[in-house]
Each structure stands twice: as C-alpha cells, then as structure tokens.
Amino acid sequence: MASIDVCYSPELLHLYDLEGKAVVAVDILRATSTMVTAFAHGATDIFPVMELEECRAYAGQGCLTAAERNGIKAEDFDLGNSPFSYMNGVVQGRSVAITTTNGTRAIRLSEAAEEVVIGSFLNLQSVADHLRDLQLDVIVVCAGWKGKFNLEDTLFAGALADCLQQDFTFENDATLASLHLYQAAKADMFAFLKQSSHVRRLENLNIHEDIKYCLQHNLYDVLPVWRHDRLV
Numbered sequence: 409m410a411s412i413d414v415c416y417s418p419e420l421l422h423l424y425d426l427e428g429k430a431v432v433a434v435d436i437l438r439a440t441s442t443m444v445t446a447f448a449h450g451a452t453d454i455f456p457v458m459e460l461e462e463c464r465a466y467a468g469q470g471c472l473t474a475a476e477r478n479g480i481k482a483e484d485f486d487l488g489n490s491p492f493s494y495m496n497g498v499v500q501g502r503s504v505a506i507t508t509t510n511g512t513r514a515i516r517l518s519e520a521a522e523e524v525v526i527g528s529f530l531n532l533q534s535v536a537d538h539l540r541d542l543q544l545d546v547i548v549v550c551a552g553w554k555g556k557f558n559l560e561d562t563l564f565a566g567a568l569a570d571c572l573q574q575d576f577t578f579e580n581d582a583t584l585a586s587l588h589l590y591q592a593a594k595a596d597m598f599a600f601l602k603q604s605s606h607v608r609r610l611e612n613l614n615i616h617e618d619i620k621y622c623l624q625h626n627l628y629d630v631l632p633v634w635r636h637d638r639l640v
C-alpha cells in the first residue's frame with residue numbers, strides 16, 4: 409500500500425526524497441485556493457514563479473501577471489492573490505503567471521517529484537481521487553509562512569489523510585498529527601483557525617471573505633497538475 413507523509417514547511421523538504429513520489433502542494437490561504445479558482449473560472453495554464461521580476465516578464469508572452477507579498481497585491485501587476493479577483497471572466501482563456509510569498513515557492517521546490525498536484529479544500533475530493541488512482545507514495549508539502557508551520561495547511565493535510573485512510577498507510581507522526589487536528593477542527597474550521605497567525609494577518613488587512621471561501625470543501629472538480637514548466 410502507498411503511504412502519505414506531510415512536510416510542514418518547504419524548509420524541511422531536504423529531509424524528504426521526492427523521487428518517484430506524488431507531491432500535493434498546498435497553501436490554503438490563499439495561493440493554491442486561488443489557483444484552483446482560476447482554473448475553475450477558465451484559466452488555461454498557470455506559471456507559478458518565485459520572483460517578482462520573473463513574473464513581470466511573463467507579460468511579454470501575453471500572460472496576465474499576478475503578485476502578492478505579505479498579503480498585499482504587488483504594484484503594477486494585473487492581479488493579486490484574492491480568489492474573488494479571478495472570477496467573472498477575468499481569466500477565461502488566459503494564461504496567468506503568479507508569484508506569492510510562500511505558495512509558489514512550495515510548488516517550485518517540489519518539482520523533482522514524479523507528480524505535483526495543487527491541493528486546496530476547494531478541490532479536495534478531486535485530489536483524493538487522483539491520488540487513489542496513481543497509487544504513488546504521497547508527500548503533502550505545506551507552504552507554511554516564511555519557513556514556519558501553519559495551521560491551515562496542516563488541516564488540509566489532515567483532511568486528505570481522512571479521505572485516503574482506507575487506501576494509504578501513515579508511517580509518520582506528521583500525518584497522524586494532521587489527521588487529529590483536522591478531526592478536532594472540521595466541525596467549524598473557521599472558529600478553529602480564528603487565532604491562527606495568517607488568519608489574523610489577513611484580518612488585519614481587512615481580508616475576511618477570502619478566509620471563509622478558502623475553507624469550503626469540494627466547490628470545484630478541478631485538478632491542476634505540474635507539466636514541464638507550468639500548471640495545467
């Protein structure tokens with residue numbers, strides 16, 4: 409039986425061997441939730457990049473450019489990192505290049521894996537179904553915040569473990585801890601996360617609706633996967 413493991417921060421990735429594995433890259437608030445939303449609203453492909461300048465350069469290839477740093481939309485980019493700004497036809501039929509504080513970094517640092525998929529609560533079931541079909545060992549790579557642990561990505565890892573517990577083994581405490589946290593939180597994740605650092609950070613920026621939105625389960629049947637140099 410294949411196994412699930414959880415890497416709580418991209419800074420810990422050196423402890424994991426990604427070769428031959430499937431990575432689920434996750435940044436619940438908000439990068440991967442936003443990417444899933446973009447695909448659900450018609451984006452054709454997404455280039456996640458680490459640096460602002462690299463992202464800006466994609467404008468020359470006809471891409472929309474999106475950038476966030478410390479929760480705020482970076483100046484002179486078409487879009488920020490709020491999922492709501494990717495709705496209403498804005499990204500329909502378009503390629504998007506995006507850079508965010510932590511999420512795009514987690515994705516790019518996972519490239520050595522056999523398969524990289526983008527996870528969020530919004531597409532949890534699609535991710536779980538895909539992993540069940542693949543039957544590769546799975547590592548959930550949490551974006552965290554600037555190298556540190558965060559609660560919301562860990563809850564996603566626990567939710568995924570919850571979905572897959574009949575079909576995968578957990579050989580590590582990180583997955584068990586994530587599952588226990590998710591079971592404690594799932595009745596009201598919004599309340600559970602109220603004191604968490606990134607929820608407080610976003611609320612200080614007057615970003616409220618995005619938080620509730622990103623905690624919804626299975627809004628979209630969308631599965632962004634990394635292919636060569638982009639998500640499709």
Ligand code: 3SL
Binds near residue numbers: 435440478511
């Ligand atoms: O860190 C990131 O990648 C972002 O998702 C953070 S924020 O939610 O846009 O502040």
